[in-house]
Amino acid sequence: MVDLLQAGLVWPGAVVTAVVPRTGGQLSSVYELRAGDRAVIVKVYDEKWRWKQAKEAHVYRLLAEHGIQPVPAVLRVEPDTELIGKAFTVMTRLPGTPLSETPVDDVAAVYRQLGGMLAAIHAIPQPGFGYVTTHVLDPVPDNTAYMGRQFAKKLREFRELQGDPVLHDLVQHYVAAHADLFASCEAPVLCHNDVHEGNVLVEDGELTGLVDIENALAGDPWLDLAKADYYATRGDAAKLTALLAGYGAEPDGRLRLYTIYHALELWDWFASIGETRHLDGIAADLVELASDA
DSSP: OOHHHHHHHHHHHHOOEEEEEEEOOSEEEEEEEEEEEEEEEEEEEEEEGGGGGHHHHHHHHHHHHOOOOOOOOOEEEEESTTTTEEEEEEEEOOOOEEEOOOOOTHHHHHHHHHHHHHHHHHHHHSEEEEEEEESSEESSSSSHHHHHHHHHHHHHHHHHTTTTTHHHHHHHHHHHHGGGGGOOOOEEEEEEOOTTTEEEEEETTTTEOOOOOOEEEEEEEHHHHHIIIIIIITTHHHHHHHHHHHOOOOOOOOOHHHHHHHHHHHHHHHHHHHOOHHHHHHHHHHHHHOOOO
């Protein structure tokens, strides 16, 4: 928790009058510090996830270098825990509120804008396929090898976490039958890798921000679009149509294959932290997605 006494250390030179908790991710706490008509966002990192701080600053600055807007600008990166007990990053506050909390008359318009923004992000090339930190970690030269590695890892975790062995085999067979699709991606690009309506900011029916890039990776742009479909549009055909229209693409065969990956990864994550209430629903999604081999 950041309090008013700590706020002066976080934002020197400002007379902070309010500290407001904001929607954060699973791994960090986020606060808005207000000083008159000015405000900044502070993200505070638990010790276990402090390594993600440098990554987030790197990716936001990479987006800024390529003129990607609207995203927060990084004002301060403080890895030292002595000031307030935890590492923190200070960023500009973007206008708007999360789409997940905001009624919008024309949500398709927001998704078209989001699609255009993702297309711009996906124009940023990467040197190899893999997880992004301040560089691409353990880069793989081609998408077939990368996604083969990732599916094998997630299927192994699924089995170790006591997932249904029949479902394991169903997914494994689907992936093997469609693995040729991985080669459709010839070069990796920067992917946000966490597009959901909680990370999309809107105001007056317009997209005003895309935040929380701590899951960014270098990969197939359709891997990113599939995650947006599974996490954000959630089966809403109109939203997906608008997203792809703004992106400038027609539906691709990789969409379903990558959606299976994201569902499998999400099942593994929830199972690993003991959050069992979501597992049956995700398993049902996997059955539906992988049943047509």
